[in-house]
Amino acid sequence: MWRLEARPEPSRAMLLATPVLAVALTLLLGAALFAALGKDPVAALRIIFLDPLLDPYARSELLVKGAPLVLIALGLSLGFRAGVWNIGAEGQFIMGAVASGAVALAFYDVPGLWLLPLMALAGLLAGAAWGLIPAFLKIRFNANEILVSLMLVYVAEQFLIAMVSGPLRDPQGFNFPLSRLFHDSALLPVLIEFTRVHAGVLVTLVLVGLFWALMRWHVLGFSIRLMGEAPRAAAFAGVRPNRIVAISLGASGALAGLAGMFEVAGPAGQLAPALPVGYGFTAIIVAFLGRLNPLGVLLAGGVMALTYVGGEGAQFGLGVPAAANEVFRGMLLFSLLALNILVSFRLVRPARVAAPAPRPDPDPQEA
Amino acid sequence: MDFSALDPVALIASLLVAATPLILAATGELIVEKAGVLNLGVEGMMILGAIAGFAITVESESPALGFAAAALAGAGLALLFGVLTQMLLSNQVATGLALTLFGLGLAALIGQPYSGIKPPSTPTLDIPGLSDLPVLGRLFFSHDAVLYLALALVAASWWFLTRMRGGLILRAVGESHDAAHALGYPVVAIRLAAIAFGGACAGLGGAYLSLIRVPQWTEGMTAGAGWIALAIVVFASWKPWRVLLGAWLFGGVTILQLNLQALGLEVGSAWLSMTPYLMTILVLVLISADRSRAALNAPASLGRVFRASS
Secondary structure, eight states: OOEEEEOSSOOHHHHHHHHHHHHHHHHHHHHHHHHHTTSOHHHHHHHHHTHHHHSHHHHHHHHHHHHHHHHHHHHHHHHHHHTOOOOOHHHHHHHHHHHHHHHHHHTTTOOOTTHHHHHHHHHHHHHHHHHHHHHHHHHHHOOOHHHHHHHHHHHHHHHHHHHHTTTTSOTTSTTOSOOOOOOGGGSOOBSSTTSOOBHHHHHHHHHHHHHHHHHHHSHHHHHHHHHHHOHHHHHHTTOOHHHHHHHHHHHHHHHHHHHHHHHIIIIIOSOOTTOOOSHHHHHHHHHHHTTTOHHHHHHHHHHHHHHHHHHHHHHHHHOOOHHHHHHHHHHHHHHHHHHTHHHHEEEEOGGGOOSOOOOOOOOTTOO | OOGGGOOHHHHHHHHHHHHHHHHHHHHHHHHHHHTTOOOTTHHHHHHHHHHHHHHHHHHHSOHHHHHHHHHHHHHHHHHHHHIIIIISOOOHHHHHHHHHHHHHHHHHHHHGGGTTOOOOOOOBOOOTTTTTSSSHHHHHSSSBHHHHHHHHHHHHHHHHHHHSHHHHHHHHHHHOHHHHHHTTOOHHHHHHHHHHHHHHHHHHHHHHIIIIISOSOOTTTTTTHHHHHHHHHHHTTTOHHHHHHHHHHHHHHHHHHHHHHHHTOTTOHHHHHTHHHHHHHHHHHHHHSSHHHHHHHSOTTTTOOOOOOO
């Protein structure tokens, strides 16, 4: 009988290996899922995970779908490290899209290079404001940020519907709840011809580098890590928890809002109730799969973008329902959480156990 | 606008129906949290219960079988959470979120052939004499059996937690798992049982939505009910009777805004649809503001990972 033995300290190798193992395990589980749906599992996995890498247009779509996931997950991992759970990124994404869309429509048909930066600013501020609501209610009234930020997703969804069926509705749109199509100066420039790769992808890459430097070298990155890993030590070191709560919720909200602006000024080009497709929730998985590290998030965002682009391919090619991809993403997070145990524990056979090693408390709390 | 179109008796009767899924899910989660486990996957278990109950009822023509299947499906999904958090020591917040994402996807996958179908109706319990009473009959004595079961469940949970030895042990596990372990209680087994019970309750609540309250299957039909149930547990300060109060409050707001939408109030339906969620936030703020009282009632080991020291 195998049993678990605590490692003297968390294994760095396992910390890096478990996300890869989790992806592998998910492929196996996914194959079983597709077989259960009566689809050829090998063909399905090939279409989802290999074909998008071979086709140039699909490769460009990976960038389009991956950018919002990476951008949102970047902000979320900041908070998750500090033990601040913002799970309402979807709402902050919507509010960023609505605010920047409102700016675009307010200056409809006005040319100018200043319009896109102004829209980005509106998206950042609206997302940050939406994220700061749970922060304020947590700091001032001790209200649980998980529940508040999630409730605000539903409020934001309804707000988007109210806006596109009211003030932001296309006057020539036959009463459909849609905004006008944005004019050219309100659309992000396309970087690669004949694709949808927009300037937001580039901004996302720059922000990944910036966040990596922040977490590694800036005192704020240190304070955030300290508060998550050793709250008492953080208190002695003078880290003010309320400040970290506000910063992490505000920053993750701002990035989600910016992602919303990129979406509405990039692939979407107008405000519509169908704009949010769950990037805010999938980004939670991306953040964990990337080990809450900016570079890891970049890789994880790429893997997750495959399930979107390849998932669409499997939908049209094999008739795999879209919901199967959601199940797939859920299984990925489960696999990762299950395999996480290998980071702070190892499997041993009792016969070979020598004298028990001194055990400084492992911290399985860390996700 | 004509407010006289609102029939108060019908309003209150539909309030009781609207509150039932919340009562079921919140009572289940209350027991789970009393055992010291925070399962944020209520939404996922509810929606899986909603489709499992719906599908089995449509296939077998028997609502009773459907509800049983919903409870099983909820408990099954909950045990996945249980194995991960209790045996593989995973983070409870992250695992609960995973459960919700997975449950929403799985339910959508199973539910594809079932959208747009009307399920066989669940019979109401007609009690001769009582059901025929003028106003009271329509208010209280012409509902389905599951509604009464939900009320009985609240009473039973209260009795279990405060009057029975098993409830005392469950609470001990939730307050200090190390002390309970030292006394020889099987902490992990007790928690797994509580988690499965919570899942079964959430599954029943979901099936009540798809079979009685709506009754129809649509993707994502729980629309945050599982999260509202989590908020109700906080609102109730982990006391079973107060779950009723919270659920009726939310049921009332939901029914009122739906009826106002039907009346064509000028503010627009999207603004009215926000009210249950804004109400949840307001209630959370009011109940959490008094830090010392909030901390007094919450189980002390809530959400903490337990590993036996020997």
